[in-house]
Amino acid sequence: MRLLRSTLTAAAxxxxxxxxxxxxxxxxxxxxxxxxxxxxAELRPTWLGERLRADVVPSLLRLATGYALALAAGIxxxxxxxxxxxxxxxCEPVLEFCRSIPPPVLIPIIMLFAGIGDQMKVIVIVSxxxxxxxxxxxxxxxAIDEVxxxxxxxxxxxxxxxxxxxxxxxxxxxxxxxARQALxxxxxxxxxxxxxxxxxxxxFATVQFQRSFAIPQMWSGILLLGVIGVTLALAFKLxxxxxxxxxxxxxxxQ
Amino acid sequence: MRRIAVIVAVVVLAVTAxxxxxxxxxxxxDVTIGLLPASVTAAIHVGIDQGFFEEEGLDLxxxxxxxxxxxxxxxxxxxxxFASSTPVSLLLARDxxxxxxxxxxxxxxxTAAEGTVASANVVLAADPAIRGAADLDGRTVAIxxxxxxxxxxxxxxxxxxxxxxDGVTFVEMGFADMPAALAQGNVDGVWTAEPxxxxxxxxxxxxxxxxxxxxxxxxxxxQLIFTSGGLIESDPELVAAMTRALEKTLAYVGxxxxxxxxxxxxxxxxxxxxIVARLDLDVYDTEVPRDPLVRVGELLELEGWIENxxxxxxxxx
Amino acid sequence: xxxxxxxAVDHVxxxxxxxxRRVEAVRDLHFEVTAGELVCVVGPSGAGKTTLLRCxxxxxxxxxxxxxxxxxxxxxxxxxxxxVFQEYGRSLFPWMTVRANVELPLKxxxxxxxxxxxxxxxxxxxxxxxxxxxxxxxxxxxxxxQRVAIARAVAYGPHVLLMDEPFAAVDAQTRADLEDLxxxxxxxxxxxxxxxxxxxDEAVYLGxxxxxxxxxxxxxxxxxxxDLPAARDQLSTRALPRFAELRAHVYGLVQQAKRGARxxxxxxxxxxxxxxxxxxxx
Ligand SMILES: Nc1ncnc2c1ncn2[C@@H]1O[C@H](COP(=O)(O)OP(=O)(O)OP(=O)(O)O)[C@@H](O)[C@H]1O
Ligand SMILES: [Mg+2]
Numbered sequence: 001m002r003l004l005r006s007t008l009t010a011a012a013x014x015x016x017x018x019x020x021x022x023x024x025x026x027x028x029x030x031x032x033x034x035x036x037x038x039x040x041a042e043l044r045p046t047w048l049g050e051r052l053r054a055d056v057v058p059s060l061l062r063l064a065t066g067y068a069l070a071l072a073a074g075i076x077x078x079x080x081x082x083x084x085x086x087x088x089x090x091c092e093p094v095l096e097f098c099r100s101i102p103p104p105v106l107i108p109i110i111m112l113f114a115g116i117g118d119q120m121k122v123i124v125i126v127s128x129x130x131x132x133x134x135x136x137x138x139x140x141x142x143a144i145d146e147v148x149x150x151x152x153x154x155x156x157x158x159x160x161x162x163x164x165x166x167x168x169x170x171x172x173x174x175x176x177x178x179a180r181q182a183l184x185x186x187x188x189x190x191x192x193x194x195x196x197x198x199x200x201x202x203x204f205a206t207v208q209f210q211r212s213f214a215i216p217q218m219w220s221g222i223l224l225l226g227v228i229g230v231t232l233a234l235a236f237k238l239x240x241x242x243x244x245x246x247x248x249x250x251x252x253x254q
Numbered sequence: 255m256r257r258i259a260v261i262v263a264v265v266v267l268a269v270t271a272x273x274x275x276x277x278x279x280x281x282x283x284d285v286t287i288g289l290l291p292a293s294v295t296a297a298i299h300v301g302i303d304q305g306f307f308e309e310e311g312l313d314l315x316x317x318x319x320x321x322x323x324x325x326x327x328x329x330x331x332x333x334x335x336f337a338s339s340t341p342v343s344l345l346l347a348r349d350x351x352x353x354x355x356x357x358x359x360x361x362x363x364x365t366a367a368e369g370t371v372a373s374a375n376v377v378l379a380a381d382p383a384i385r386g387a388a389d390l391d392g393r394t395v396a397i398x399x400x401x402x403x404x405x406x407x408x409x410x411x412x413x414x415x416x417x418x419x420d421g422v423t424f425v426e427m428g429f430a431d432m433p434a435a436l437a438q439g440n441v442d443g444v445w446t447a448e449p450x451x452x453x454x455x456x457x458x459x460x461x462x463x464x465x466x467x468x469x470x471x472x473x474x475x476x477q478l479i480f481t482s483g484g485l486i487e488s489d490p491e492l493v494a495a496m497t498r499a500l501e502k503t504l505a506y507v508g509x510x511x512x513x514x515x516x517x518x519x520x521x522x523x524x525x526x527x528x529i530v531a532r533l534d535l536d537v538y539d540t541e542v543p544r545d546p547l548v549r550v551g552e553l554l555e556l557e558g559w560i561e562n563x564x565x566x567x568x569x570x571x
Numbered sequence: 572x573x574x575x576x577x578x579a580v581d582h583v584x585x586x587x588x589x590x591x592r593r594v595e596a597v598r599d600l601h602f603e604v605t606a607g608e609l610v611c612v613v614g615p616s617g618a619g620k621t622t623l624l625r626c627x628x629x630x631x632x633x634x635x636x637x638x639x640x641x642x643x644x645x646x647x648x649x650x651x652x653x654x655v656f657q658e659y660g661r662s663l664f665p666w667m668t669v670r671a672n673v674e675l676p677l678k679x680x681x682x683x684x685x686x687x688x689x690x691x692x693x694x695x696x697x698x699x700x701x702x703x704x705x706x707x708x709x710x711x712x713x714x715x716x717q718r719v720a721i722a723r724a725v726a727y728g729p730h731v732l733l734m735d736e737p738f739a740a741v742d743a744q745t746r747a748d749l750e751d752l753x754x755x756x757x758x759x760x761x762x763x764x765x766x767x768x769x770x771x772d773e774a775v776y777l778g779x780x781x782x783x784x785x786x787x788x789x790x791x792x793x794x795x796x797x798d799l800p801a802a803r804d805q806l807s808t809r810a811l812p813r814f815a816e817l818r819a820h821v822y823g824l825v826q827q828a829k830r831g832a833r834x835x836x837x838x839x840x841x842x843x844x845x846x847x848x849x850x851x852x853x
Pocket of ligand 1: 587589594595596614615616617618619620621622623769787
């Protein structure tokens with residue numbers, strides 16, 4: 001019952017907006033502002049055929065690869081930095097510098113060493129989403145309870161167990177926060193990276209539709225990107241609820 | 255969904271903000287023309303200096319902030335009255351139902367230039383094995399925008415030279431990024447424009463024979479000045495005045511290339527003066543040639559980029 | 572009976588040095604604990620009890636002297652030692668069930684799976700928690716959480732069990748139950764227990780010996796032997812006249828310690844029979 005109600009609450013605004021969009025745009029004659037019904041009608045023929053394999057899948061693969069690499073690198077470096085005050089002192093200014101560079105301005109430079117293929121696009125995604133993961137993880141590692149660390153030492157947890165059961169889980173509420181921020185950055189960079197030296201991809205195809213004045217198809221690309229974003233956010237929430245079940249329970253009990 | 259809502263909101267704002275057109279007390283009309291941030295735009299400043307627009311009662315502002323892709327939507331939404339675009343984009347837009355109409359010529363076919371290197375776009379390559387267009391088969395070529403003049407003409411050039419146009423891989427890249435990509439070997443050829451052509455040639459790269467626009471479509475204009483059908487209907491005097499001013503400008507710049515060169519820094523303020531001095535200037539048409547546009551239309555149909563025969567009559571004045 | 576000490580605290584000194592601030596927490600602590608003993612440590616707040624315990628547990632390096640566990644100098648937490656911390660809420664892994672919390676140290680000790688299951692079940696049964704194996708620590712009351720921590724220590728099978736004010740944060744009734752649990756575990760398992768508390772009643776009720784520490788920088792003020800019968804009971808033991816005498820004696824010592832005494836003054840309530848340590852008699 002509660003689940004039903006919260007689902008309804010969450011869905012209310014989007015449903016209202018989509019309905020409003022549908023009604024307002026109905027019968028629209030504007031070239032750049034076609035009816036939502038036309039856009040939805042374009043979704044299937046535009047994206048489910050050849051483009052699924054040629055554009056959608058490559059985009060999602062690059063997104064997944066870049067996001068996974070950013071998570072792995074961000075968590076490892078973040079734990080190291082969070083655990084060592086010395087390392088933190090050395091890294092802090094550099095980290096602040098790195099995170100404040102918007103990745104799109106780096107693309108021409110990344111192209112110089114990574115070429116113009118998938119590798120470049122994955123690096124662009126990583127270079128943008130590694131920072132929130134890294135910084136949040138470092139914060140999380142610092143926040144791990146001292147008594148728990150002592151407990152782990154007293155019971156002689158080996159490095160692997162310390163990493164898995166103490167550091168990773170202990171920092172996980174912060175890691176998840178960073179990973180959530182990184183996910184939306186990753187989607188944005190997936191699209192942006194496809195605007196440079198691309199020859200396929202969801203963002204690329206959408207821009208091409210715009211260039212060639214295939215406006216309903218362009219909107220369907222934007223719609224698809226939005227749907228992918230929402231789907232990934234929902235999937236993230238599911239994973240989060242599983243991984244952090246203990247944390248939400250703990251907070252409710254306090 | 256939230257993302258979509260934001261996009262919707264932004265678009266609504268952009269569309270509503272896209273209104274506004276002014277007339278001063280003295281009857282002078284404020285109009286805006288959108289042109290590329292490139293040396294070709296220097297010509298319009300020559301025209302303004304010569305007073306051609308003032309004579310027609312026009313106070314013209316030149317907008318170069320928006321890239322070529324944004325100019326068609328900007329004109330059809332009324333954000334600006336006039337802009338330049340390629341015949342390919344204009345014919346594509348008409349095919350999709352966007353009412354754009356050409357009111358004046360702008361830059362023409364590069365072969366009319368006096369210099370040895372054409373000022374229009376051409377493919378440059380590093381590998382000496384790439385001599386002619388057919389050698390591009392199996393290679394990667396960078397162009398500034400896909401589904402536009404670049405791939406249309408290069409594919410045609412390869413086809414004419416007996417190669418397979420589907421064998422060429424095109425990647426989209428800004429002109430400024432092309433030299434590095436070529437040097438790194440990320441691409442085999444770059445389809446570029448001045449001032450990059452001059453500097454790449456100076457670095458030892460060579461032009462690939464038969465890849466000039468004019469090889470695929472002789473006498474093809476590179477850019478045309480257009481407006482929206484709506485403005486032609488609602489304010490034909492304004493359009494006629496603009497056309498007259500542009501024609502005077504084009505006639506004048508053909509005779510006074512040095513004036514154009516002098517205005518290049520107005521458009522590209524950060525360009526090295528040495529390069530400005532050596533730059534191959536664009537060639538301007540004085541009338542819109544019909545036959546090349548028909549040819550472009552045929553190619554668009556051949557490539558399957560448009561569904562119906564190209565609407566040349568609807569596009570031309 | 573000359574049993575080798577399982578724990579030897581040999582002129583231990585601890586100075587906290589952080590930046591340019593130096594705090595001498597422990598000056599010269601010297602005592603031994605024989606296998607199977609239950610020794611309580613009391614002292615004023617800030618006396619250095621926690622510091623001492625952390626030095627013994629190998630969580631803290633000593634500045635001078637050394638701690639020996641079963642003859643070997645301590646260098647990091649040794650095998651065979653378990654610690655129950657005061658902050659039960661922070662010493663259990665909140666992302667693990669009760670069972671997983673108790674089992675983890677055994678896994679790290681490479682105890683085979685079947686044996687682990689038995690040890691976990693027995694330990695939880697011993698502390699009276701048969702039905703919460705799958706609960707998370709934060710779903711339990713404070714007293715139950717501390718029982719889980721004790722079960723974890725017991726299942727680990729330590730030779731020495733260190734407890735730092737383990738019951739300071741639970742209510743009085745739970746506390747009495749837990750005290751009896753510690754006595755029961757100690758006599759049943761034969762484990763050596765070093766129990767830090769600032770509660771004098773608790774120290775006398777639980778211990779065979781009570782070490783009274785001075786103010787920081789700390790020395791042992793007196794080592795009081797508790798000659799109460801081994802079978803202890805919350806009602807009858809606490810009602811014994813001897814309990815009251817020992818309690819009064821330890822109370823007097825702690826008062827002296829608070830006033831800054833480094834050696835014991837002549838005191839009319841000094842009726843305990845202090846042990847004798849290297850050159851220092853009372
Ligand atoms: N990490 C530290 N850095 C500096 N000084 C410390 C540190 N930990 C403890 N101290 C100091 O050492 C002394 C002994 O502290 P400790 O915590 O061992 O006392 P305690 O007997 O356990 O006190 P309590 O009864 O309050 O638990 C105190 O003066 C304290 O301020
Ligand atoms: Mg303490």
